[in-house]
Amino acid sequence: MHEVIIIGSGPAGYTAGIYCGRAGLNPLLIASSVEAGGELMKTTEVENYPGFPAGLQGPELMDAFRAQAERFGTEVLLDDVIEVDLAGPVKIVKTGGGKTYEAKTVILATGAAYRELGLPREKELSGYGISWCATCDGFFFREKTIAVIGGGDSAMEEATFLTRFASKVYLIHRRDSFKASKIMQERALNNPKIEVIWNTEVSELLGEGKLTGIKTTNLVDGSTATMDLDGLFIAIGNDPRVWLVENQLTLTAEKFIQVDGRSSKTSLPGVFAAGDVIDPTYRQAITAAGSGCVAALDAEHYLSNLK
Amino acid sequence: MAAKNVTTATFQADVLDSAKPVLVDFWAEWCGPCRMVSPILDEIAGEHADKITIVKVNVDEEPALAQQYGITSIPAMQVFQAGEVVKSIIGAKPKPALLADLSAFIN
Numbered sequence: 001m002h003e004v005i006i007i008g009s010g011p012a013g014y015t016a017g018i019y020c021g022r023a024g025l026n027p028l029l030i031a032s033s034v035e036a037g038g039e040l041m042k043t044t045e046v047e048n049y050p051g052f053p054a055g056l057q058g059p060e061l062m063d064a065f066r067a068q069a070e071r072f073g074t075e076v077l078l079d080d081v082i083e084v085d086l087a088g089p090v091k092i093v094k095t096g097g098g099k100t101y102e103a104k105t106v107i108l109a110t111g112a113a114y115r116e117l118g119l120p121r122e123k124e125l126s127g128y129g130i131s132w133c134a135t136c137d138g139f140f141f142r143e144k145t146i147a148v149i150g151g152g153d154s155a156m157e158e159a160t161f162l163t164r165f166a167s168k169v170y171l172i173h174r175r176d177s178f179k180a181s182k183i184m185q186e187r188a189l190n191n192p193k194i195e196v197i198w199n200t201e202v203s204e205l206l207g208e209g210k211l212t213g214i215k216t217t218n219l220v221d222g223s224t225a226t227m228d229l230d231g232l233f234i235a236i237g238n239d240p241r242v243w244l245v246e247n248q249l250t251l252t253a254e255k256f257i258q259v260d261g262r263s264s265k266t267s268l269p270g271v272f273a274a275g276d277v278i279d280p281t282y283r284q285a286i287t288a289a290g291s292g293c294v295a296a297l298d299a300e301h302y303l304s305n306l307k
Numbered sequence: 308m309a310a311k312n313v314t315t316a317t318f319q320a321d322v323l324d325s326a327k328p329v330l331v332d333f334w335a336e337w338c339g340p341c342r343m344v345s346p347i348l349d350e351i352a353g354e355h356a357d358k359i360t361i362v363k364v365n366v367d368e369e370p371a372l373a374q375q376y377g378i379t380s381i382p383a384m385q386v387f388q389a390g391e392v393v394k395s396i397i398g399a400k401p402k403p404a405l406l407a408d409l410s411a412f413i414n
Contacts, residue, residue, distance in 0.1 A: 033343065033401040034340060034344055034347075034399035034401055035340075035343075035399075041339050041340075059339050078343070080401050096401050096403050097402065123398065124381075
């Protein structure tokens, strides 16, 4: 029986591992067999994580998180959780590798996956012209021509933010109106660097080794076009990874795991959640790390009250 | 035991002329998912050595091979049988998913 099992290996999961480890809880962290490290593994330069004035690579940062968690006794397992049963005082966690674990507490830090367009080569070009995070990568597109795909608040926010760097921002949306909030729409539509392309979808990604352009299709008349681009930001939403718990825990209207105020407490006792799986708004490595710490402290407090 | 590294020079003998199906794992040092899937492939190789052989091609060292087999995204796992690619698996997947993809060869 474990004191705590942490599911997820991004900044939230590993920070929870550090704090649970230092609290003497011998945490087991189930990291995913092929996606350990979370979204930062798909990023190249990370320059906004505090403590690293020269910046570093996303995978480097996650290696450091992992090493720190392991230093304090976190056991990191490269396996995939396929089922959990969180209702009782003994939480059951089953993995794809065929193992079953029991714990008094579980911390869910499974993150939220950036929604992809689903085009060929999208993964290959990720980090080489294709990005899902304007705050993370906008800096690298100074004086460049880029496009943002999307029609919600994220897309408006990203496009507007990116005009600080880019010389031109195309905002490509598959409908003829945005679903973003009025104020966000106005900011984007009134920005002289932003040109909106309505009723259009990206049909192909172009470029060897890095993105050089896209092919688009007009959904109204079927016409196609080719655009030269230095960068493409995909802002079509993100899907919190809640499939393990969606029938066991209360979710928010947007399908994130619901937590109590600023704590990590979910609707079940002894079950805590942290990072992007609870946060539709901020979604930064540092906010996730902070959230992981909160979850560890909540779990520790819960365990000490069990005694 | 790590999978054998195959080069242009040894490709004919190690892959094309093999009596058993051969899974060629195209990878690179800088490819994180490649490194994650590598130990999984080593396990599969060990467990099913009688049915399938697993080898690796480093795309940085062997760009001609990568180009010849149209590799544009890694990890890319190509299964060869009688000198031809008969199955293509792109992207890192967990072990159960890879075993399912390879079921025709290992069962």
